[in-house]
Amino acid sequence: MSSFNAALFSRKDIGKYVSEQVTGLDGVTILVLGFFVAYYLGLGYLRQSTNLPPGPKPLPLIGNMLQVPTEGSWLYFHSLCKKYGPVVRLTLGRDEMLVLDELEDINEILVKRSRNYSSRRSLVYAGKYRSVDRRLGLLPYGTLLKKQRGAILQMMNAEDLGSCEHIQTRGTMKLLSDILETPTNAYMSIKWYTAETLLTLVYGKKLGEDGNDLRKLLHIIETFIRDVHPRSHIVDMLPVLDRMPDALAPWRSEAQRKHEYEITFYTGLLKEVKKRVDEGENTECFAARLWEMANKIDLDEVSMAYVAAAIVEAGTDNTAGTILWFLVAMMHYPAVMKKAQAELDKVLGPEGHTPPEFQHLEQLTYCVALVKEVIRWMPTAPISMPHRSLEEDIYKGYRIAAGTTIVPNIWAVHHNESLYPDPFKFEPERFMPADGGILNLKSLNEGHSGFGFGRRICPGQYLAAKTVWIGVVRLLWAFDITPPVDASGAPILPDPAACRPGITAEPDTFKVVMTPRSEVHVQSIKRAAE
Numbered sequence: 337m338s339s340f341n342a343a344l345f346s347r348k349d350i351g352k353y354v355s356e357q358v359t360g361l362d363g364v365t366i367l368v369l370g371f372f373v374a375y376y377l378g379l380g381y382l383r384q385s386t387n388l389p390p391g392p393k394p395l396p397l398i399g400n401m402l403q404v405p406t407e408g409s410w411l412y413f414h415s416l417c418k419k420y421g422p423v424v425r426l427t428l429g430r431d432e433m434l435v436l437d438e439l440e441d442i443n444e445i446l447v448k449r450s451r452n453y454s455s456r457r458s459l460v461y462a463g464k465y466r467s468v469d470r471r472l473g474l475l476p477y478g479t480l481l482k483k484q485r486g487a488i489l490q491m492m493n494a495e496d497l498g499s500c501e502h503i504q505t506r507g508t509m510k511l512l513s514d515i516l517e518t519p520t521n522a523y524m525s526i527k528w529y530t531a532e533t534l535l536t537l538v539y540g541k542k543l544g545e546d547g548n549d550l551r552k553l554l555h556i557i558e559t560f561i562r563d564v565h566p567r568s569h570i571v572d573m574l575p576v577l578d579r580m581p582d583a584l585a586p587w588r589s590e591a592q593r594k595h596e597y598e599i600t601f602y603t604g605l606l607k608e609v610k611k612r613v614d615e616g617e618n619t620e621c622f623a624a625r626l627w628e629m630a631n632k633i634d635l636d637e638v639s640m641a642y643v644a645a646a647i648v649e650a651g652t653d654n655t656a657g658t659i660l661w662f663l664v665a666m667m668h669y670p671a672v673m674k675k676a677q678a679e680l681d682k683v684l685g686p687e688g689h690t691p692p693e694f695q696h697l698e699q700l701t702y703c704v705a706l707v708k709e710v711i712r713w714m715p716t717a718p719i720s721m722p723h724r725s726l727e728e729d730i731y732k733g734y735r736i737a738a739g740t741t742i743v744p745n746i747w748a749v750h751h752n753e754s755l756y757p758d759p760f761k762f763e764p765e766r767f768m769p770a771d772g773g774i775l776n777l778k779s780l781n782e783g784h785s786g787f788g789f790g791r792r793i794c795p796g797q798y799l800a801a802k803t804v805w806i807g808v809v810r811l812l813w814a815f816d817i818t819p820p821v822d823a824s825g826a827p828i829l830p831d832p833a834a835c836r837p838g839i840t841a842e843p844d845t846f847k848v849v850m851t852p853r854s855e856v857h858v859q860s861i862k863r864a865a866e
C-alpha cells in the first residue's frame with residue numbers, strides 16, 4: 337500500500353513506519369542516532385559559544401602583557417587587526433581585552449549594546465588608592481557615575497556654553513599676546529590657555545601668575561596619565577598583591593600620598609568658591625552651582641572635589657594637544673593654512689583690525705572643516721578610554737567574557753581608507769559641505785569619533801570643540817605658522833607620528849616659528865590684551 341490514512345496510526349506506529357520506509361532501521365538505532373545528532377548539535381553550539389576571537393598567542397600567566405607597547409599602542413593594535421581581522425582578543429594577565437578596529441563593530445558593541453559595555457576596568461593603584469574610587473573617568477557603571485556625569489552634563493548644555501564664550505575669547509587674546517611676547521614658549525602658552533579657560537569656568541578664578549597652579553595641575557595630570565596605564569603598576573597586573581601588608585606594598589602609600597596631594601589642591605579650590613558664595617560674592621561658575629545643588633545631587637565632599645576637577649583634568653591636556661597637532665599640521669600643509677587665512681581675511685577684512693569671534697563661525701566654513709580635520713587626522717585620545725563589559729556576551733559568534741576590556745581604536749577608524757580616502761593626508765576639504773552649504777557649531781562634533789562612544793562619550797565634547805575652534809582661528813588670523821629652517825635653509829619638520837608616551841597622544845616636543853601677519857595684527861592683539 338503506498339498511500340495511508342494517518343488517523344489510523346498511533347505515534348509509535350508512525351515512528352516504526354518512518355524507520356522502515358525511510359531508513360530501514362529499527363527504533364533503538366533511531367534513538368541512538370538521535371542521541372548522537374543531538375549531542376553533536378549541542379556540542380556545535382557549545383563550540384560556537386566558546387569561540388574566542390582571534391589574536392596573538394599569549395604567554396603563560398602574563399598573556400600578551402609584554403607585547404602591548406607603552407607608546408603608540410594604537411599602531412600596534414591596528415597592526416594586529418590587519419593580521420587577525422577587525423575584532424582581536426588579547427589577554428593581560430587574567431584580564432581579557434578586545435580590540436575593535438572598525439566603526440561598525442564599535443557602534444554595535446559600545447553604542448547599541450551600551451547597557452553592557454559602559455563600565456571601566458578597576459585599577460587598584462590609580463582608582464582605589466589614588467582616587468579613593470571617586471574619579472569620574474575611572475568609575476564603574478553605576479549610581480555614582482550617573483550622579484557625577486549628571487552634574488557635569490547639567491552645565492554642558494548649549495545654553496550654558498554660550499555664557500562661556502567670553503571666557504574662551506578672553507583666553508585666546510592672552511594666548512596670542514603671550515605668543516607675541518615669547519614665541520619660543522608656544523607650548524606652555526597653549527597649555528595655559530586651555531587650563532585657565534577651564535579653571536575660570538569651574539572655579540571662577542585665573543591661574544596664579546607665578547605659574548604654581550599650572551605646574552601643580554600639569555604634574556597631577558601627567559602622573560595620573562602614567563598611573564592609569566595597565567603596565568605602570570604591578571598590582572594592576574596582579575590585583576592579588578593588594579592583599580599584601582603595607583610594609584611589603586610601598587606602592588600603596590605612594591598612591592595615597594598622591595591622593596592627599598591632589599585632594600588638598602582640589603578641595604582648596606572648591607572651598608574658596610564656597611567662601612566667596614557665603615560672603616555674597618556673585619560667583620558664576622561650575623563649583624558655585626555644585627555647592628547650590630549639593631543636597632540634591634547627594635555627593636560627598638571628596639566626590640564634589642573630584643567631579644569639579646574632572647573638567648579641568650580631562651579637558652586641559654586633550655584640548656591643548658589638539659591645538660598642538662594643529663600647529664604640526666600647518667607646518668606640513670602651508671597651502672591649507674593660506675586657504676584658511678584667505679577665508680578669514682574675506683570675512684573679517686584683510687587689514688587685521690578685527691579678530692574672529694564665535695558669531696563668525698558659520699561664515700568660516702573652511703575653518704570649521706579644518707578643526708574637524710585636526711581631530712580626525714590625529715585624535716588626542718587615539719584608543720579613547722577603554723570600556724569594560726559587565727556580562728558575558730556573544731558577538732559575531734565570538735564569546736566575550738564578562739569583565740572584558742574593550743579598546744575602540746579611534747585612530748584606526750580615522751585612518752580607514754573606506755571612510756576617509758587618502759587618510760594620512762591633512763585635507764579639510766573632505767569635510768566641506770556639498771553645494772556651498774554651511775557648517776555650524778554642531779558640525780564640529782560630527783563626522784569623526786574623537787570624543788568616544790555610547791554612555792561614556794566625552795561629556796565636555798561641545799565645550800572642547802569650541803575652545804579648540806576659537807583658539808585655532810585666532811592663531812591663524814594672527815600668525816603665519818612655519819617650521820624653523822636649518823643652516824642650509826631646509827625646513828625642520830616635526831614627525832607627525834612622534835608622540836609623548838602614554839595612552840593619550842600629544843605631539844613630541846617640536847619647534848615652530850610663529851610670525852605675526854602684519855603690524856596691524858600686532859597692535860590689535862596688544863590693544864585687546866590691555
Ligand code: HEM
Nearest residue numbers: 473647650651654655717720721787788789792794796800
Ligand atoms: C579636544 C578635547 C577633548 C577630547 C579629544 C576628549 C576626548 C575624550 C574621550 C575619547 C573620552 C573617552 C570616552 C569614552 O570612554 O568613550 C573622554 C572622556 C571624558 N572627557 Fe573628554 N575630551 C576632550 C575634552 C574634554 C573637556 C573640555 C572636558 C570637560 C568637561 C572633558 C571631560 C571628560 C570626562 C569627565 C571624561 C570621562 C567620562 C566618563 O568616564 O564617563 N573632556 N574625553
